Amino acid sequence: MQCLKCSGLCSKWGSINGKQRYRCRKCGVTQCLAYYYNACKPNVDQQIVGLIKESCGIRSISRLLHISPVTVIKRILRIAETIKKPSIAIGRIYEADELKTYVKRKDNEQWVIYAIDRHSKKVVDFRVGRRTKKNIEVLINTLLISAASRIYTDGLTTYKSLIPQQLHTVKAYNINRKERTNLSLRTHLKRLSRKTICYSKCAAVLTACLKIYFWF
Numbered sequence: 167m168q169c170l171k172c173s174g175l176c177s178k179w180g181s182i183n184g185k186q187r188y189r190c191r192k193c194g195v196t197q198c199l200a201y202y203y204n205a206c207k208p209n210v211d212q213q214i215v216g217l218i219k220e221s222c223g224i225r226s227i228s229r230l231l232h233i234s235p236v237t238v239i240k241r242i243l244r245i246a247e248t249i250k251k252p253s254i255a256i257g258r259i260y261e262a263d264e265l266k267t268y269v270k271r272k273d274n275e276q277w278v279i280y281a282i283d284r285h286s287k288k289v290v291d292f293r294v295g296r297r298t299k300k301n302i303e304v305l306i307n308t309l310l311i312s313a314a315s316r317i318y319t320d321g322l323t324t325y326k327s328l329i330p331q332q333l334h335t336v337k338a339y340n341i342n343r344k345e346r347t348n349l350s351l352r353t354h355l356k357r358l359s360r361k362t363i364c365y366s367k368c369a370a371v372l373t374a375c376l377k378i379y380f381w382f
């Protein structure tokens with residue numbers, strides 16, 4: 167058998183669950199010819215990322231890849247842990263906005279508070295939580311530390327107290343791009359789409375999915 171990792175030659179190396187196991191002579195990785203347990207197959211993580219970006223929920227990913235939903239969730243959390251927040255360029259123009267969703271129950275309102283770089287159109291930072299001053303402040307502070315040259319926001323009064331007046335513009339101008347980001351988010355992430363029965367059961371998984379969607 168050829169190694170799945172480096173295509174080197176493998177030799178027999180004991181057995182697992184009654185199946186022949188092999189070990190690569192070159193890189194030393196042990197592997198099986200056919201995996202009994204689908205989550206062990208190579209590229210599963212990539213497939214999960216691809217499906218999240220294609221608006222698949224946990225259950226559809228589980229059905230498509232023949233992996234249990236619990237494993238899918240574990241993998242999502244594990245993948246998200248490895249993703250680092252990209253470094254923010256200095257002195258850019260940012261747009262901050264909030265997107266409403268809920269976790270577990272309809273009355274448990276949660277917001278995705280995020281900021282995009284107007285030039286690169288990339289999400290530079292986000293938070294999941296209630297739309298409190300504290301949560302918004304963390305995001306705005308990140309922007310201020312990166313020497314924002316201007317910050318566009320909606321009319322929410324909290325922003326006025328957090329952003330120095332000379333940097334702040336309440337949007338009206340170029341409103342479309344941000345609303346467009348909202349729209350893409352709702353279309354691309356199953357858990358954020360409206361008028362479906364899909365929703366997040368857990369804030370940690372929601373955060374993980376957003377991280378994968380924005381930065382992977």
Ligand SMILES: [Zn+2]
Pocket residue numbers: 169170171172173174190191192193194195
């Ligand atoms: Zn190998």
